[in-house]
Amino acid sequence: xxxxDWALRRPDAPQDEPAQAVGEGxxxxxxxxxxxxxxxxxxxxxxxxxxxxxxVTTLQADPGAEAVAFEPVVQGVEGLIPRVELSAxxxxxxxxxxxxxxxxxxxxxxxxxxxxxxxITGDGYRIGLAAGPFAAQRAAELANAEQPxxxxxxxxxxxxxxxxxxxxxxxxxxxxRWLGITTLGELAALPREAxxxxxxxxxxxxxxxxxxxxxxxxxxxxxxxxxxxxxxxxPLDNLEQAAFVGRSLAHRLLGDPALRGAIPHRVTxxxxxxxxxxxxxxxxxxxxxxxxxxxxxxxxxxxxxxxESQLRSGPGIRGGVVRIRLAPADISDQGRQLALHEDAQTxxxxxxxxxxTQALVGPDQVLQARPQxxxxxxxxxxxxxxxxEPAGEARDVASPWPGSVPAPIPALTPSKPPxxxxxxxxxxxxxxxxxxxWVEVVSWAGPWRKVGRWWEGEPAAxxxxxxxxxxxxxxxxxxxxxxxxxxxx
Amino acid sequence: MxxxxxxxxxxxxxSVVPTAEVLALVPGRxxxxxxxxxxxxxxxxxxxxxxxxxxxPVAYVDVRGWLCPPAAWELGIDPGRLIVVRCDDxxxxxxxxxxxLEGMQAVYAExxxxxxxxxxxxxxxxxxSRRTPLVLRPVQGSLPSGVAHxxxxxxxxxxxxxxxxxxxxxxRRLVMEATGKVMRGMARTIEVEDDGTHAVRVVxxxxxxxxxxxxx
Numbered sequence: 168x169x170x171x172d173w174a175l176r177r178p179d180a181p182q183d184e185p186a187q188a189v190g191e192g193x194x195x196x197x198x199x200x201x202x203x204x205x206x207x208x209x210x211x212x213x214x215x216x217x218x219x220x221x222x223v224t225t226l227q228a229d230p231g232a233e234a235v236a237f238e239p240v241v242q243g244v245e246g247l248i249p250r251v252e253l254s255a256x257x258x259x260x261x262x263x264x265x266x267x268x269x270x271x272x273x274x275x276x277x278x279x280x281x282x283x284x285x286x287i288t289g290d291g292y293r294i295g296l297a298a299g300p301f302a303a304q305r306a307a308e309l310a311n312a313e314q315p316x317x318x319x320x321x322x323x324x325x326x327x328x329x330x331x332x333x334x335x336x337x338x339x340x341x342x343x344r345w346l347g348i349t350t351l352g353e354l355a356a357l358p359r360e361a362x363x364x365x366x367x368x369x370x371x372x373x374x375x376x377x378x379x380x381x382x383x384x385x386x387x388x389x390x391x392x393x394x395x396x397x398x399x400x401x402p403l404d405n406l407e408q409a410a411f412v413g414r415s416l417a418h419r420l421l422g423d424p425a426l427r428g429a430i431p432h433r434v435t436x437x438x439x440x441x442x443x444x445x446x447x448x449x450x451x452x453x454x455x456x457x458x459x460x461x462x463x464x465x466x467x468x469x470x471x472x473x474x475e476s477q478l479r480s481g482p483g484i485r486g487g488v489v490r491i492r493l494a495p496a497d498i499s500d501q502g503r504q505l506a507l508h509e510d511a512q513t514x515x516x517x518x519x520x521x522x523x524t525q526a527l528v529g530p531d532q533v534l535q536a537r538p539q540x541x542x543x544x545x546x547x548x549x550x551x552x553x554x555x556e557p558a559g560e561a562r563d564v565a566s567p568w569p570g571s572v573p574a575p576i577p578a579l580t581p582s583k584p585p586x587x588x589x590x591x592x593x594x595x596x597x598x599x600x601x602x603x604x605w606v607e608v609v610s611w612a613g614p615w616r617k618v619g620r621w622w623e624g625e626p627a628a629x630x631x632x633x634x635x636x637x638x639x640x641x642x643x644x645x646x647x648x649x650x651x652x653x654x655x656x
Numbered sequence: 657m658x659x660x661x662x663x664x665x666x667x668x669x670x671s672v673v674p675t676a677e678v679l680a681l682v683p684g685r686x687x688x689x690x691x692x693x694x695x696x697x698x699x700x701x702x703x704x705x706x707x708x709x710x711x712x713p714v715a716y717v718d719v720r721g722w723l724c725p726p727a728a729w730e731l732g733i734d735p736g737r738l739i740v741v742r743c744d745d746x747x748x749x750x751x752x753x754x755x756x757l758e759g760m761q762a763v764y765a766e767x768x769x770x771x772x773x774x775x776x777x778x779x780x781x782x783x784x785s786r787r788t789p790l791v792l793r794p795v796q797g798s799l800p801s802g803v804a805h806x807x808x809x810x811x812x813x814x815x816x817x818x819x820x821x822x823x824x825x826x827x828r829r830l831v832m833e834a835t836g837k838v839m840r841g842m843a844r845t846i847e848v849e850d851d852g853t854h855a856v857r858v859v860x861x862x863x864x865x866x867x868x869x870x871x872x
Binding site for chain 1: 692693694695696697698699702711712713720721722723724725726727728729730735736738739740741742743748751752755756758759760761813815817818819820821822823824825828850
C-alpha cells in the first residue's frame with residue numbers, strides 16, 4: 168500500500184497548487200496531483216522538476232513527522248492483517264495470502280482494507296498486489312486515482328516490461344542502458360554468474376528484483392540470542408535519549424560477530440512501556456540494513472509512538488520506555504565488506520568512541536564537515552552531525568565564486584566574528600588592536616570585494632589580509648566596521 | 657662552509673634529535689603547542705594529524721568553536737576522517753579527550769582555560785597507556801611542566817606574499833622553541849616553512865645551536 172503524496176499531507180503544503188517534497192540528494196519523494204499533471208514525477212531532481220513546473224512549491228521531506236502521521240494507518244491495517252511491514256512512511260508491505268483465506272477471498276479483503284483506509288486518510292492510496300514486495304511496489308506505482316488497485320498475476324511477466332530505471336539505482340541503470348539493456352526482462356535473461364562477476368552484490372540484487380525473486384531466497388532462521396535489548400530504570404520519556412539508545416542497539420546488532428557479515432533485511436522494534444504494554448513494529452528495507460538506516464528507522468518509530476501520547480492519537484508509551492529490543496529477521500549473506508585497507512577493529516573502536524562522545528557532549532557537538540563552494544573560508548564547508556547525512560545540497564565547489572578570498576585558508580574562523588579595532592590612514596591599515604596593545608600592520612593584501620545579496624538587505628563587504636608581527640588575520644570591512652573573520656593560525 | 661661543518665658536527669652529537677623526528681607524532685606522546693593565535697600553531701598541529709589520518713579517523717577538540725576544516729583538508733586530511741568535537745566545559749573536556757584517545761588515530765585538543773594541572777597530568781598518563789598521540793594547545797597560558805613530552809612554543813612569525821595592498825599571503829616561516837623530554841634536556845630553535853598548500857616543511861632540518869639547558 169502506497170501513498171504517493173504522503174510527504175505532502177501536512178498543513179503547510181498547498182492543496183490546489185503544484186507542490187513537491189524533496190528528500191535526500193534533492194530528489195523528489197512526493198508530488199501532488201497538480202504537480203503530477205505538470206509532469207513532475209517521483210525520483211526526479213529538484214532542479215529538473217522546477218524547470219518543468221516553475222510554480223511548484225517545494226517542501227523538505229520530514230520522515231520523522233511523516234512516520235508519526237502514518238502510525239494510525241499502520242495500526243488500522245494491522246488491525247485487519249497481521250505481520251505488517253513498514254518500508255518507509257507512506258509505504259506498507261502486507262502479506263495477504265493468509266488474510267485472503269480468513270476474509271474469504273481477495274475482493275473481500277480489499278474491500279475491508281479500502282474501507283479502513285478511507286476512514287483514516289480518505290482517498291489517495293494505491294494498492295499493488297503481487298507475489299513479491301518489489302513487484303507489488305511497482306504495481307502500486309502503476310495504480311491511479313480511478314483504479315487504486317493494480318493486480319499482478321505473474322511477477323516475472325509483469326516485471327519484464329518495466330524500464331531498467333526500476334532497479335532504483337541511477338548509476339547502475341545508466342550502466343545497463345549503456346550495455347544495451349533497457350528493460351528488466353532483458354536484465355532477467357542474463358546469466359546470474361555474469362552479473363556476479365561484473366556487478367557484484369548490487370548486480371545480484373538487481374537481477375533478483377528483475378526476476379521477481381527479491382524476497383531473500385536463502386533466509387535463515389535467526390537464533391533468539393541475536394536480539395539486542397536494553398532496559399532502563401527510571402524509564403526514558405525523552406525521544407533523544409530513546410533514539411540514542413536505539414542507535415547504540417543498532418550498532419550492537421549489526422556489529423554482532425554472530426552475524427558473521429550477514430545482515431538483516433527486516434528488523435522488529437519492540438518497546439515496553441512503564442505500564443507493561445509492549446508495542447512492536449517491523450521495518451523492512453529492500454537493501455540490507457546498515458547501521459544508519461536502521462538507527463533512522465528506530466528513531467522514526469520511537470518518535471511515532473512517543474508523539475502519540477501528546478497528540479492523543481493512540482495509546483503512546485505511558486510512563487516512558489523501560490525496554491527497547493531489536494530483533495533481526497530475513498538475514499541474508501549480502502553483508503557488509505570492509506575495504507581492503509580498512510581495519511575492522513579500528514573502525515569499530517572509532518565508532519564506539521564517537522558514540523560515547525556523543526553521549527557526553529550531545530550529538531550536536533560531534534561534527535564532521537564536507538566541502539562546498541563559497542566566497543569566505545567559513546562558507547566553504549557544510550557541518551553535519553557525525554553519523555548523519557548533511558541536510559540539503561552542498562554548493563558547487565567548482566563554480567567560479569568571484570570575490571573569494573585566495574588560499575591559504577585561515578585555520579581559525581570565529582563563528583561570530585569579533586569587531587577588530589583598526590587604525591586606518593586614508594584607506595591604508597596602519598595598526599590593529601590585539602587585546603590591550605596596538606600592533607603595527609607590516610603588510611596587507613586586498614581588498615577582495617564581496618557583493619552581498621542586496622535584495623535581502625545584505626551589505627557589500629571588503630576583505631583584507633593583515634600581517635602583523637603577532638600573526639596574520641583575515642578581516643572584513645562592512646558598513647564602516649572591521650570584523651576579524653579569520654586567523655591564519 | 658663553517659656553518660655546514662657546524663651542522664654536521666651537531667648531527668653527529670648523540671644528544672641531538674633530528675628535527676623531522678621531533679615533529680613526528682609518536683604513540684603515547686603528548687605534544688604541547690604554546691603561543692597566541694596567529695603564529696600558525698593550529699596549522700602545525702593539523703599537519704601532524706595529517707600524517708596519521710591515512711590510517712583512520714582523527715579528532716579535533718574545539719573549545720572555541722573556531723576550527724575551519726578546509727584548512728585541515730588543505731593539509732591532506734580527508735574530510736571523512738576529521739571529527740570535530742566541540743566542548744568548552746573543563747569538567748567534561750577531560751572525559752571527552754580520554755574517551756577519544758581510545759578510538760582515534762590521534763587527537764588534537766585545545767585546552768580550555770581554568771583546567772586543573774592535576775587533570776592534565778592524569779590525561780598525559782592516560783595518553784601513555786592508550787598509546788595514542790595527543791597534541792595539546794592551551795587557549796590561554798601554557799601547559800604545566802611535565803605534561804608534554806615535547807613543548808613547541810611559537811616565537812616569531814614571518815609572512816611573505818602580501819605587500820602594501822597587493823599580492824596575497826603566500827608563505828610563512830615560523831620559529832619555535834622546542835623543549836621537553838624528547839629534546840633530552842636541550843632547548844632548540846626549530847624553524848618551519850608553510851606555503852599554504854602543502855604540508856608544513858621543516859626548514860632547519862639540522863637544527864639551530866642549542867639554546868641552553870631547560871630547567872625541567
